[in-house]
Amino acid sequence: xxxxxxxxxxxxxxxxxxxxxxxxxxxxxxxxxxxxxxxxxxxxxxxxxxxxxxxxxxxxxxxxxxxxxxxxxxxxxxxxxxxxxxxxxxxxxxxxxxxxxxxxxxxxxxxxxxxxxxxxxxxxxxxxxxxxxxxxxxxxxxxxxxxxxxxxxxxxxxxxxxxxxxxxxxxxxxxxxxxxxxxxxxxxxxxxxxxxxxxxxxxxxxxxxxxxxxxxxxxxxxxxxxxxxxxxxxxxxxxxxxxxxxxxxxxxxxxxxxxxxxxxxxxxxxxxxxxxxxxxxxxxxxxxxxxxxxxxxxxxxxxxxxxxxxxxxxxxxxxxxxxxxxxxxxxxxxxxxxxxxxxxxxxxxxxxxxxxxxxxxxxxxxxxxxxxxxxxxxxxxxxxxxxxxxxxxxxxxxxxxxxxxxxxxxxxxxxxxxxxxxxxxxxxxxxxxxxxxxxxxxxxxxxxxxxxxxxxxxxxxxxxxxxxxxxxxxxxxxxxxxxxxxxxxxxxx
Amino acid sequence: xxxxxxxxxxxxxxxxxxxxxxxxxxxxxxxxxxxxxxxxxxxxxxxxxxxxxxxxxxxxxxxxxxxxxxxxxxxxxxxxxxx
Numbered sequence: 201x202x203x204x205x206x207x208x209x210x211x212x213x214x215x216x217x218x219x220x221x222x223x224x225x226x227x228x229x230x231x232x233x234x235x236x237x238x239x240x241x242x243x244x245x246x247x248x249x250x251x252x253x254x255x256x257x258x259x260x261x262x263x264x265x266x267x268x269x270x271x272x273x274x275x276x277x278x279x280x281x282x283x284x285x286x287x288x289x290x291x292x293x294x295x296x297x298x299x300x301x302x303x304x305x306x307x308x309x310x311x312x313x314x315x316x317x318x319x320x321x322x323x324x325x326x327x328x329x330x331x332x333x334x335x336x337x338x339x340x341x342x343x344x345x346x347x348x349x350x351x352x353x354x355x356x357x358x359x360x361x362x363x364x365x366x367x368x369x370x371x372x373x374x375x376x377x378x379x380x381x382x383x384x385x386x387x388x389x390x391x392x393x394x395x396x397x398x399x400x401x402x403x404x405x406x407x408x409x410x411x412x413x414x415x416x417x418x419x420x421x422x423x424x425x426x427x428x429x430x431x432x433x434x435x436x437x438x439x440x441x442x443x444x445x446x447x448x449x450x451x452x453x454x455x456x457x458x459x460x461x462x463x464x465x466x467x468x469x470x471x472x473x474x475x476x477x478x479x480x481x482x483x484x485x486x487x488x489x490x491x492x493x494x495x496x497x498x499x500x501x502x503x504x505x506x507x508x509x510x511x512x513x514x515x516x517x518x519x520x521x522x523x524x525x526x527x528x529x530x531x532x533x534x535x536x537x538x539x540x541x542x543x544x545x546x547x548x549x550x551x552x553x554x555x556x557x558x559x560x561x562x563x564x565x566x567x568x569x570x571x572x573x574x575x576x577x578x579x580x581x582x583x584x585x586x587x588x589x590x591x592x593x594x595x596x597x598x599x600x601x602x603x604x605x606x607x608x609x610x611x612x613x614x615x616x617x618x619x620x621x622x623x624x625x626x627x628x629x630x631x632x633x634x635x636x637x638x639x640x641x642x643x644x645x646x647x648x649x650x651x652x653x654x655x656x657x658x659x660x661x662x663x664x665x666x667x668x669x670x671x672x673x674x675x676x677x678x679x680x681x682x683x684x685x686x687x688x689x690x691x692x693x
Numbered sequence: 694x695x696x697x698x699x700x701x702x703x704x705x706x707x708x709x710x711x712x713x714x715x716x717x718x719x720x721x722x723x724x725x726x727x728x729x730x731x732x733x734x735x736x737x738x739x740x741x742x743x744x745x746x747x748x749x750x751x752x753x754x755x756x757x758x759x760x761x762x763x764x765x766x767x768x769x770x771x772x773x774x775x776x
Binding site: 273276277280281284285286288289292293296297300411412413415416420424427428429430436439440443466470471473474475476477478480481485489619687 | 706709710713714715716718719720721722724726727728729731732735736738739740742743746747749750754757758759760
């Protein structure tokens with residue numbers, strides 16, 4: 201019975217998404233700009249929610265509440281600083297400037313924007329290549345998360361590989377068909393749905409246990425140290441390193457960065473910017489407080505179970521809410537992971553076709569053929585990450601964290617280039633390559649991952665900044681660099 | 694004075710981010726209305742941020758990016774340019 205309800209909800213959701221995709225397909229022009237950016241016509245609500253939906257990841261619903269359960273709810277603050285504040289500021293600093301440049305020069309990707317300014321095909325390729333290297337494990341993570349969730353939800357009736365495979369096939373079908381417009385629409389539906397269900401879940405659990413006061417007293421009796429701000433796990437260095445690297449990383453994630461080009465007008469950007477912190481507040485407080493409070497409630501959940509990889513959110517919902525509701529939330533969370541992957545697949549494919557395939561392999565690509573290659577790229581990317589997810593080597597969080605910090609390394613060289621005319625091609629190239637090398641070494645070799653508590657990701661960002669500025673000061677710009685392109689008469693609308 | 698204005702905004706944005714974590718409540722476990730006080734700070738701070746962002750978008754949008762400070766006021770409402 202339970203299983204049928206859960207599967208019905210998931211299938212129902214997928215069908216709804218497909219209908220939206222078909223409607224979007226009918227509206228789609230067969231050009232790359234439309235496939236990737238919906239021809240730069242996105243409005244406030246859709247832009248806000250499609251960016252928001254990319255944050256609705258496995259971390260928000262599974263790993264995050266688990267950490268709140270194990271160590272306390274301080275992750276709420278980390279998320280608030282990284283997403284609600286730092287990313288919002290970057291929304292203006294990077295996003296608005298990129299939007300203006302995109303309007304004027306029709307850029308579709310970050311690599312394209314940098315390659316044009318520095319007259320460097322190589323730089324364009326490097327930025328796209330680095331982005332794809334980090335995007336890959338992150339997409340894999342979403343597929344693995346969906347596979348695990350489906351398996352747990354159906355108590356093994358749908359095995360991991362089958363679950364992840366089904367999700368992958370659906371994603372391919374959907375992205376190839378619908379393009380950015382369809383993805384943005386389902387994101388909006390999904391973001392609103394998850395926001396509502398998360399709140400209903402919180403209120404439901406609190407109503408059963410007797411309110412937040414009772415829940416907090418329970419936590420005080422079980423793990424009172426979780427209520428005090430900070431702990432050995434949540435050190436100031438950890439909280440700041442995480443918030444800064446992920447906050448900057450989000451802005452360089454292809455699917456987020458590309459959304460800076462997609463806004464329909466300046467007003468859309470302004471409104472989304474002001475509403476953004478509230479959206480973060482509304483999502484992370486209930487999701488993580490559910491995890492934190494679960495620790496003090498009388499449930500069958502125990503610490504060893506969560507430490508061994510169990511997920512606290514489905515468990516607490518199963519304990520306090522009816523089956524159909526728990527299934528609805530889990531199906532929604534899975535759909536959310538899928539929508540993150542949809543966007544990443546599409547952006548990954550655009551980086552591949554525009555910044556690698558076209559410049560390096562087939563420079564005479566026709567518009568029609570680019571449209572085909574873009575879709576083939578989606579298929580190859582999704583299948584490869586699916587195969588990798590079958591051998592899922594590390595825990596979700598470690599992988600996700602590595603990807604965000606990896607993207608974060610790109611942020612400061614890009615900001616320097618956007619705002620400092622003296623940046624040279626050699627400067628930015630050395631800054632990007634140097635910081636990436638340093639961070640990769642810290643992930644894969646004996647190079648330390650922390651420096652007096654500060655993460656290698658943060659240290660690498662500093663290194664990238666110093667290298668970009670330092671080498672730019674020491675080198676002369678190449679003759680063909682277009683040094684004025686980011687500065688000449690940029691005005692809104 | 695353009696650089697002074699920019700510096701002010703950079704300082705303000707940094708302060709907003711830094712105080713997203715209430716450092717002065719470190720180790721504090723006071724409970725107010727069923728939630729730790731520091732979570733109430735977080736809620737209040739993000740609401741404040743949203744308000745400040747709205748104000749910034751109304752009054753100073755374009756600072757540091759669009760070239761002409763004097764013209765910015767008009768550029769904000771071009772005839773029929775916004776939706």
